[in-house]
Amino acid sequence: MTGIRNTMDVDLDNDTLKSKIRSCHTLTTFYHETRLEIDTLSKKIKKRDNLIADLKARLGKYENTCINVEGYDPVVIAPAESLLESLCKEICKLKQKLKDTEMNAVQQAELSQQEIQRLQQLLREMERELESVTRQPDHQKDQDIQRLRSALTERDRAQATRAVLCTSLAGEADQLRGQLGATVRVCQELLGRLEREKKGGERVTEEVKMQQKAKEILDYTEAGRIDILVSKLQEENQKLTQRVAYVEGLNSKWQKYDSSREAYVRYLCQKLNESSALAVTSSPVPGVGHRLGPGPTQEPGAGLGLFPELASAKAGLLQQEIARLNGLLEEKLGDCGRLGRELDESRRRYKDRIQMLEQQVLIYTDDFKSERADRERAQGRIQDLQEEVSRLQEQLHTQAQSPTRDANSTCRVHKGHRISPRMSTNSAESLLRNSANPPVTKIKN
Incomplete structure (x- = not known):
């Protein structure tokens, strides 16, 4: 009975040792995988650092150089700012340009309104003068007609x-x-x-x-x-x-x-x-x-023979001047309408541009936030894996330094070591397989 019990105890100890060895193998595989991931990430970081240094060196050759092109603003080559800052500056420039155009349009409208008022005043003066000419008394008309007739008779006599x-x-x-x-x-x-x-x-x-x-x-x-x-x-x-x-x-x-x-x-x-x-x-x-x-x-x-010739000539000139002023007034009104339409069109165009830029800013901020969150998640995962690896290393170190058991336990340990080559081959195969297909899921404690 004691032998059976001893064999059962040995089997149980062997099973526990086998489970511990499996867990150790899995931990070592995870450790190697994390080491490989850390190496690949460090290589990528080094490559990107080298690329950034190369780009900075290339850009240093052209820094503080100004390129002037006829018909365009001068371009200064310098390190690029962030996309968000450049878009904000572009929005500020467009808003300032919109304000300037609105101010110019308002000034132009005020000037055209003043010109219209001046022309209307001149038109009213011309109309008053025409009314005064048409309302002249009859004796003045007769005097003018008599004078013109005498001038005509003198001309005929001279002829x-x-x-x-x-x-x-x-x-x-x-x-x-x-x-x-x-x-x-x-x-x-x-x-x-x-x-x-x-x-x-x-x-x-x-x-x-x-x-x-x-x-x-x-x-x-x-x-x-x-x-x-x-x-x-x-x-x-x-x-x-x-x-x-x-x-x-x-x-x-x-x-x-x-x-x-x-x-x-x-x-x-x-x-x-x-x-x-x-x-x-x-x-x-x-x-x-x-x-x-x-x-x-x-x-x-x-009234045909009583209207003075000079008054009629003056009235004709006044009518011509009134027609000219009406034409100018119509032109100014047309210019005002055209300027108003151009102002509305520019406002609509600038508003569409600002809305598009704001949408781009929102999209870029969302992308930046998502990239930052992904980066933080990856960094947190790396830290978790590093902590897990350090904890497993400490456990292995404590297990290696633990005191040896009695002879039975030593025998069981020796028996367990007999199957270690098979386990080592299995662990090597698992390492190769895991290196080919890295794990995606996290470790569940």
Whole structure:
């Protein structure tokens, strides 16, 4: 019975030792795996440190160098900042640019508003001046018309005197040409007589020669003077014809102007009649209808001869100026609308850009946080494994230093060592297998 008990005790001791050896083998495999992981991580860290040092050395060659490109901002090569800081700076720049554009747009709108107010004020002044011109009293209109008529009659009189002078000068030129022909004929007769009387004597010939020379001198001087007079008369005649053509063109222009003035006066009278009718129908206040209503002096047919020419010309100029100012006002309003649309478009574009950058910042911050959490988890796992390895090493050290048992226990230990080669081969195979496929799960205590 004692032998059976001893064998059972030995078997139990062998089983416990085998389980302890298995646990030790697993711990050694985990230890070797952690050592391998630590070596690989240290190698990766060294590689990255070397890469960072290489990049810093490369970047040191180009630090504090400024590159200027035409049409762009200067670029300074320096160590790159973090992505979050660069995105924040870009957002600040875009916000500042948006504020600047908004301020410029507001200033432009204020300037355009001031310009519109100035143009409206000028338009009101022109309208008041036009109303003052249209409301001039009739005696001033009559005086202006009389003055213009007198100027027109004086112009016609001057034109008639010029025509008379032209005709008289043409008659005098014809008369001088006839006298010149008569003197030429007389000279020819005298020359013939002198030739016939040439044989009468030298004295007679000398006298005849002297007379002939005197006649020739007189003829030449008279002919030159007559030619000069004829050329002067021709020049004056050309000038007078040009003046007549100019006056005729001016008269045609005045006629056109009179016709346009009469049409404009009809238009103004019609407008006055319509405005007076509207005033009478809209506000029946006593006195208003009599002041603006159509009277006998403001009929379209009767007012044609009483409206002054200068006032109508001034009214035409005022109408042109009003049309020009209206065009400028429309252009300014169009510019204001265009600037407003551009401002809205720039605001929308900048808002979209800012939203996109904010989304990118959020995405990058999430990525950074997730990477940091993964790094912390990996670091915590490494620390846990290192602590487990150190604890297992301490356990092995304590087990190696524990006192030996009695002889039975020594026998059991020797028997256990007999199967150690098989266990060692199994442990080597497990180490190779685990090195090929590293464990993923954590150790459960």
